[in-house]
Amino acid sequence: MRDLTFPDVAQRIETDLMPLQVEGLRLTFDGKTVLDGLDLTVSDMGCTVIMGPNGSGKSQLLKLIHGLKRPDAGRIAWNGRAATAVTARQALVFQKPVLLRRSVAANIDFVLKARRRDRSLRDSVLEHVGLADKARQPARQLSGGEAQRLMLGRALATEPEVLLLDEPTASLDPASVLAIERIILRARERGVKVFLVTHDMGQARRLADEVVFLHRGRILEHAPADEFFPEPETQPARDYLNGRIVV
Numbered sequence: 560m561r562d563l564t565f566p567d568v569a570q571r572i573e574t575d576l577m578p579l580q581v582e583g584l585r586l587t588f589d590g591k592t593v594l595d596g597l598d599l600t601v602s603d604m605g606c607t608v609i610m611g612p613n614g615s616g617k618s619q620l621l622k623l624i625h626g627l628k629r630p631d632a633g634r635i636a637w638n639g640r641a642a643t644a645v646t647a648r649q650a651l652v653f654q655k656p657v658l659l660r661r662s663v664a665a666n667i668d669f670v671l672k673a674r675r676r677d678r679s680l681r682d683s684v685l686e687h688v689g690l691a692d693k694a695r696q697p698a699r700q701l702s703g704g705e706a707q708r709l710m711l712g713r714a715l716a717t718e719p720e721v722l723l724l725d726e727p728t729a730s731l732d733p734a735s736v737l738a739i740e741r742i743i744l745r746a747r748e749r750g751v752k753v754f755l756v757t758h759d760m761g762q763a764r765r766l767a768d769e770v771v772f773l774h775r776g777r778i779l780e781h782a783p784a785d786e787f788f789p790e791p792e793t794q795p796a797r798d799y800l801n802g803r804i805v806v
């Protein structure tokens with residue numbers, strides 16, 4: 560992937576959506592508590608990595624703070640604004656790419672049109688995610704890593720102030736993982752606030768400015784990365800980092 564400067568995708572942004580404040584957040588499914596009264600304040604820019612064992616509630620937390628679903632109880636505020644009021648100023652990328660059965664370029668065009676953004680941005684977005692040479696190819700023919708880069712391109716085409724990423728590199732090869740991490744880092748450097756769910760310890764250490772550790776629907780730790788990784792305070796976090804089963 561070439562390193563170029565793109566006027567729109569590379570533009571520095573200043574968001575007024577921070578801090579994120581979560582109070583008493585509760586989510587249940589059929590009477591089962593999935594998130595159990597979470598309190599969380601994220602004030603800093605950079606990358607907040609959300610970690611924790613399978614089923615600890617990471618994906619549900621991302622969906623709630625993005626305003627995609629409503630909690631059973633509690634409050635979410637992005638600098639005082641309700642999550643549902645600012646969804647369009649954010650982008651969420653899931654683990655599994657969800658692409659239109661059209662060309663790579665048409666997948667970007669679709670988003671630009673929906674957001675009434677200049678179509679000319681498409682080429683710079685595709686360059687940015689290293690897919691310019693595949694613009695006319697059907698999106699369904701992309702490899703897993705390429706498809707995920709297209710998903711990131713679609714997300715960036717909306718010029719999000721907050722990027723929410725749910726295991727964006729699961730099952731990708733090391734080169735694809737690094738390509739995606741470079742895109743994430745560039746967004747972060749431009750002032751996009753990043754929330755990243757990952758089980759990849761190397762990735763978490765490479766990208767995290769701070770870590771939120773979830774366990775059984777509760778936040779056990781919220782700490783700067785340079786404190787969390789060398790010295791997690793709780794046993795479940797220590798076990799998780801050491802690869803022991805803590806579910």
Ligand SMILES: Nc1ncnc2c1ncn2[C@@H]1O[C@H](COP(=O)(O)OP(=O)(O)OP(=O)(O)O)[C@@H](O)[C@H]1O
Nearest residue numbers: 588589593611612613614615616617618619620758
């Ligand atoms: N639609 C649903 N109906 C019932 N339970 C659900 C539903 N979606 C999620 N859950 C439950 O909510 C809990 C939290 O799920 P979530 O996907 O947030 O976990 P996670 O921490 O992201 O896990 P993983 O690391 O495996 O992706 C799990 O116990 C899951 O089974």
